[in-house]
Amino acid sequence: MATEKIILDVDTGSDDAVAIICAALSSKIELHSICTVWGNRPLSQTTENTLRVVDMLGIGEKVKVYPGCETSMVATLLANRHAGYGGQRKSVNGGEEKSMHQETIDELPPAHTLPQDKRAVMHYVDTIMNSEDGEFTLVPVGPLTNVAMALRVEPRIAKKIKQIVLMGGGCRRSNSTAAAEFNIWGDPEAAQIVMTCGAKVTVVPLDATQNACINSDEVAELYKLGTPAATCVADMIKHRIEAYSYLQPMDRLDSAPVHDALTVCYLIQPDVLEQVELVRCDVDISGGIADGQTIIDPRAYTDLPKNVNFAFFANRDKFSDLLFKILRGEG
Numbered sequence: 001m002a003t004e005k006i007i008l009d010v011d012t013g014s015d016d017a018v019a020i021i022c023a024a025l026s027s028k029i030e031l032h033s034i035c036t037v038w039g040n041r042p043l044s045q046t047t048e049n050t051l052r053v054v055d056m057l058g059i060g061e062k063v064k065v066y067p068g069c070e071t072s073m074v075a076t077l078l079a080n081r082h083a084g085y086g087g088q089r090k091s092v093n094g095g096e097e098k099s100m101h102q103e104t105i106d107e108l109p110p111a112h113t114l115p116q117d118k119r120a121v122m123h124y125v126d127t128i129m130n131s132e133d134g135e136f137t138l139v140p141v142g143p144l145t146n147v148a149m150a151l152r153v154e155p156r157i158a159k160k161i162k163q164i165v166l167m168g169g170g171c172r173r174s175n176s177t178a179a180a181e182f183n184i185w186g187d188p189e190a191a192q193i194v195m196t197c198g199a200k201v202t203v204v205p206l207d208a209t210q211n212a213c214i215n216s217d218e219v220a221e222l223y224k225l226g227t228p229a230a231t232c233v234a235d236m237i238k239h240r241i242e243a244y245s246y247l248q249p250m251d252r253l254d255s256a257p258v259h260d261a262l263t264v265c266y267l268i269q270p271d272v273l274e275q276v277e278l279v280r281c282d283v284d285i286s287g288g289i290a291d292g293q294t295i296i297d298p299r300a301y302t303d304l305p306k307n308v309n310f311a312f313f314a315n316r317d318k319f320s321d322l323l324f325k326i327l328r329g330e331g
Contacts, residue, residue: 004137004267005030007124009068010260011039011142012049014236017105019141019260020053021229022323024063026331028268031059032136033127035120037068039142039186045104046142051111056228060113068120068146072187081287082186107235124150128157135160137267140194141167141260143183148190151197163200167263169281169294170206171312175248177292181206184283185292192283201308203281204263205294208273208314212262213255216241218320222327230327258323262314265322268331272319275312280304 008023008031010016023031034054036047047067054060075082116123124146128136138161140147151158168183168191176182184191195201214237222234240256250256265272280297282304284290296310297303325331 003028003030005032005135006137006139006267007033007035007127008264009035009037009120009138009140009142009146010050011037011041011046012053012105013040013046014105014240015258015260016040016046016141017049017053017236018233018258019264020050021057021233022261022264022268022326023139024057024059025229025326025329026264026268028331029264031063033064033066033123035066035068035123035146036115037120037140037142037146038070038072039183043067043070047115048111049105051113051115052105052108053232055111055113056108056232065113065115066118066120066123067115069149072143072145073148073189075187075189078287081291105236107232120146121149121153125154125157128160129154131160133160134162137162138164139166139264139267140164141183141263143186144168144190144194145187148187148193151193155197158197158199161199163202164194164197165202165204165263165267166194167204167209167259169203169283171294171296171310173206173210174293175206177289179284179290180292181294184294188283188285188292191292191294192285195281195283195308202266202276203294203308203310204259204266204273205311206257206259208311209257209259209262210250212272212314212316212319213250213252213257214241214320214323215252215255221324225324225327227327233323233327261323262319265319265326266311268326269318269322271315272322273311273314276309277312278306279308279310280306281308281310
């Protein structure tokens with residue numbers, strides 16, 4: 001399998017951190033650079049969290065980090081439409097507040113590597129326009145603001161990139177609202193731009209990620225590997241299991257999805273995703289009850305052309321096995 005050259009776009013909390021580690025350690029991926037975006041936390045924190053992971057991996061000289069957009073394109077312009085960031089602390093039945101995402105990756109020391117002065121949007125435009133056709137795959141695993149803004153600034157990049165593999169959305173599942181997953185809900189207009197840009201787009205939604213959860217027994221095995229990267233991954237997933245068990249229990253007890261890592265792992269071993277179908281997918285941008293919903297047209301003959309490869313399922317065991325292989329230096 002040829003090496004996949006990627007630009008990773010993250011709003012680093014815990015699952016983004018695992019995705020960065022997988023991309024950096026896999027022999028099947030060339031991690032060119034990382035862009036940060038608002039999302040789980042404000043941009044300053046997602047950038048700091050990203051740099052902490054980069055420092056832990058010792059890749060700061062090779063893999064540059066470019067700060068991106070600080071808010072969505074338009075979704076926050078109306079105060080009653082969107083408010084705050086993902087991963088806000090929540091209390092269940094008046095109990096202790098829990099957060100779905102870590103505000104700061106406290107397991108790692110403060111970053112000493114500095115972010116680049118160039119912003120992510122211009123990094124995309126300059127890098128892709130100066131590349132060979134099909135050289136880069138974009139892997140956005142947070143809100144799609146950076147990628148959509150780059151497409152608006154320079155639409156020609158859509159024809160030059162190899163593909164976009166994104167984490168977001170859901171057909172039968174949601175999390176931020178009854179209709180929408182967080183990354184898409186956070187910037188619905190950006191998501192619609194990306195999904196209809198004409199590039200090859202693969203969507204890794206909640207339907208897939210919530211079927212590929214990592215459990216507490218596997219976390220214990222990760223700790224036994226003993227490397228800094230494996231320990232960091234174990235810490236991140238342990239936190240996720242604690243939060244999900246309290247706020248959003250999965251079908252399997254003591255387990256949690258690692259959404260963004262699954263997305264990266266698809267590029268390493270495509271069969272971690274199953275039932276990947278070419279469909280018509282659009283995003284509701286009405287501002288109403290379905291704001292941010294990914295709408296899948298189930299008909300054979302759709303009104304508009306089919307535009308994304310949508311993963312309806314994932315193979316949990318293959319994902320878990322691959323995660324361990326990467327952390328053992330075998331993936």
